[in-house]
Amino acid sequence: MLRLWKWYQNCLAVHPVKTQVISSGLIWGFGDVAAQAVTHYTAKKHLHLRSDKDKEFSINWRRVATTSLFGFAFVGPVGHFWYEGLDRFIRLQLQMQPKSMRFVATKVALDGVIFGPLDLLVFFTYMGYSTGKNTAQVVEGVKRDFLPALILEGGIWPAVQVANFRYIPVRYQLLYVNFFCLLDSCFLSWIEQQEDAAWKQWLKNIVRLKEQKEKGG
Numbered sequence: 001m002l003r004l005w006k007w008y009q010n011c012l013a014v015h016p017v018k019t020q021v022i023s024s025g026l027i028w029g030f031g032d033v034a035a036q037a038v039t040h041y042t043a044k045k046h047l048h049l050r051s052d053k054d055k056e057f058s059i060n061w062r063r064v065a066t067t068s069l070f071g072f073a074f075v076g077p078v079g080h081f082w083y084e085g086l087d088r089f090i091r092l093q094l095q096m097q098p099k100s101m102r103f104v105a106t107k108v109a110l111d112g113v114i115f116g117p118l119d120l121l122v123f124f125t126y127m128g129y130s131t132g133k134n135t136a137q138v139v140e141g142v143k144r145d146f147l148p149a150l151i152l153e154g155g156i157w158p159a160v161q162v163a164n165f166r167y168i169p170v171r172y173q174l175l176y177v178n179f180f181c182l183l184d185s186c187f188l189s190w191i192e193q194q195e196d197a198a199w200k201q202w203l204k205n206i207v208r209l210k211e212q213k214e215k216g217g
Contacts, residue, residue, distance in 0.1 A: 012171060020174050021076030027178045028071030029064050035186040036060055066130045074122055075181070079174045082115050087170045099166060107165040108158050116157060120149050153184070 011019040040057045096103040128138035
């Protein structure tokens, strides 16, 4: 394991972007396999799948490849330049003391306001088109999935990123995030496959009620 870690460090030092791209693609692909397993066994438990064929879990390799491509093409390169650029911007432009509470809080806030929503928007749009949906269907899917995912992730990722920005060196921050993306890609794939689940409507209704109260007040 130590030898593997040293090999990764060397690859990251020599080919930082390529290393981030490849590791992101592999991790997101593995996460989708986990997502398929979770979705299958959840359906098996709650929907009582009828045939023996339905009860058997088989990996949809096309979906794995599609999700891996998202890691390769978006998370890897964009994530690499985002974390590097975010650190430089706050240190050099805003001139904040690295690792200070203000420094970390600003990073978490910008990451949550900019990169988090962008990541979700690109993911759901890409997954929609990759399954052969037309633009109208993709837009409907984004409307259905984006807000519930943003609300749920908004309660998790800030805590993850506080530890990331406080303790993890910049060059390893995307790797740290990608390990959590094992769970995140599983979660997002599960969200996308839930379609019009009742809990999504419940979350949307809460947001609408809050907006109505604010307008009324």
